[in-house]
Amino acid sequence: MITVTDLTKVYRQGKREVRALDGVSLTVPEGSIHGIIGHSGAGKSTLVRCLTLLDRPTSGRVEINGVDLTQARSDALRTARRRIGLVFQQANLFDSRTIADNVGYPLELIGVDKAKRAERVQELLGLVGLPDSGDAYPAQLSGGMRQRVGIARALASDPDVLLFDEPTSALDPKTTNEILDLILSLKHLGNLAVLVITHEMHVVKRICDSVSLLDAGRIVESGPLVDVVNTLDGRLAEALLGIPAHNPVDEVGGTLVDVLSSGSKAATPVVAHTSRIVGSELNIVAGSVEHLAGATFSHLRISVPDGTDPQDVIDELRRQGADAKVTDPRDLLEEQA
Numbered sequence: 001m002i003t004v005t006d007l008t009k010v011y012r013q014g015k016r017e018v019r020a021l022d023g024v025s026l027t028v029p030e031g032s033i034h035g036i037i038g039h040s041g042a043g044k045s046t047l048v049r050c051l052t053l054l055d056r057p058t059s060g061r062v063e064i065n066g067v068d069l070t071q072a073r074s075d076a077l078r079t080a081r082r083r084i085g086l087v088f089q090q091a092n093l094f095d096s097r098t099i100a101d102n103v104g105y106p107l108e109l110i111g112v113d114k115a116k117r118a119e120r121v122q123e124l125l126g127l128v129g130l131p132d133s134g135d136a137y138p139a140q141l142s143g144g145m146r147q148r149v150g151i152a153r154a155l156a157s158d159p160d161v162l163l164f165d166e167p168t169s170a171l172d173p174k175t176t177n178e179i180l181d182l183i184l185s186l187k188h189l190g191n192l193a194v195l196v197i198t199h200e201m202h203v204v205k206r207i208c209d210s211v212s213l214l215d216a217g218r219i220v221e222s223g224p225l226v227d228v229v230n231t232l233d234g235r236l237a238e239a240l241l242g243i244p245a246h247n248p249v250d251e252v253g254g255t256l257v258d259v260l261s262s263g264s265k266a267a268t269p270v271v272a273h274t275s276r277i278v279g280s281e282l283n284i285v286a287g288s289v290e291h292l293a294g295a296t297f298s299h300l301r302i303s304v305p306d307g308t309d310p311q312d313v314i315d316e317l318r319r320q321g322a323d324a325k326v327t328d329p330r331d332l333l334e335e336q337a
């Protein structure tokens with residue numbers, strides 16, 4: 001389990017201060033995958049460096065299974081750091097070493113003997129789907145295979161936490177999914193807390209149990225995937241559910257209303273029912289259905305014709321178990337801009 005409490009990092013550039021991390025707190029229990037998503041400049045790389053103490057946090061704590069890394073002194077810190085396996089965008093392998101020697105490198109550093117190392121390396125290569133590649137050199141492998149080697153190497157010192165920094169950003173979509181499925185399978189080893197830092201919503205959708213949105217060094221939304229999408233107001237909900245854009249001002253009149261239904265409600269025709277009960281023709285102008293974290297979410301945008309009170313429509317939708325709110329077309333135009 002990794003617990004981060006009130007982590008802050010301030011960089012000083014002459015007289016200017018950059019608050020790259022500003023009070024970040026999060027917990028990742030073992031057997032789960034937590035995603036940190038944010039735009040460029042949000043503080044993702046700083047977070048990776050501070051979590052691993054490659055960079056000293058200005059304040060705050062990073063605990064792994066209760067041991068505070070920020071308090072550990074050099075020797076203890078080196079040992080504690082081995083509790084974190086790191087995987088970057090590029091595997092950064094030693095070109096002149098075989099795959100087996102790359103994977104075994106962390107074991108070599110701590111003095112594990114050759115026979116034991118060979119056995120463990122073979123086990124790890126099997127785990128990442130490369131049982132026959134031990135004698136190959138990095139240049140002979142595809143990008144996806146090299147990333148598998150990087151994952152095997154990160155697992156070599158038997159870490160408690162695996163930290164991925166943009167693990168699939170350099171890969172094509174098919175290879176991305178293969179690597180994501182491998183990460184997902186590691187979760188089922190059971191005792192690893194996995195943290196994935198990414199700017200891709202697809203990564204969050206496919207493998208994360210919970211997610212935090214990092215913006216200007218702060219976590220502005222956070223929670224289990226099922227919860228963060230189950231609202232009409234969240235930025236994560238909007239990004240993860242991805243309602244199709246349209247041009248409401250030109251094409252449709254009336255009042256626009258966004259409707260969110262989840263679980264078994266997502267499969268029932270709440271808009272049609274509401275149309276009938278309110279006695280008004282509600283027009284669906286955009287929509288999406290997503291399956292996330294084992295649940296179904298339907299996000300529809302409807303137009304309520306002039307002459308019908310939108311509040312009556314919203315009340316009826318809510319009575320039927322959906323959530324609904326009026327959407328200002330000006331907000332939509334800003335989103336598209």
Ligand SMILES: Nc1ncnc2c1ncn2[C@@H]1O[C@H](COP(=O)(O)OP(=O)(O)O)[C@@H](O)[C@H]1O
Pocket residue numbers: 011012013018019020038039040041042043044045046047
């Ligand atoms: N070594 C540094 N010195 C000064 N400012 C930095 C340094 N590293 C990062 N920053 C600043 O901190 C902020 C977050 O950067 P970074 O963690 O690289 O974001 P991300 O990885 O999400 O793109 C940015 O404003 C960046 O300019």
Ligand SMILES: [Mg+2]
Pocket residue numbers: 041044045046
């Ligand atoms: Mg970065």
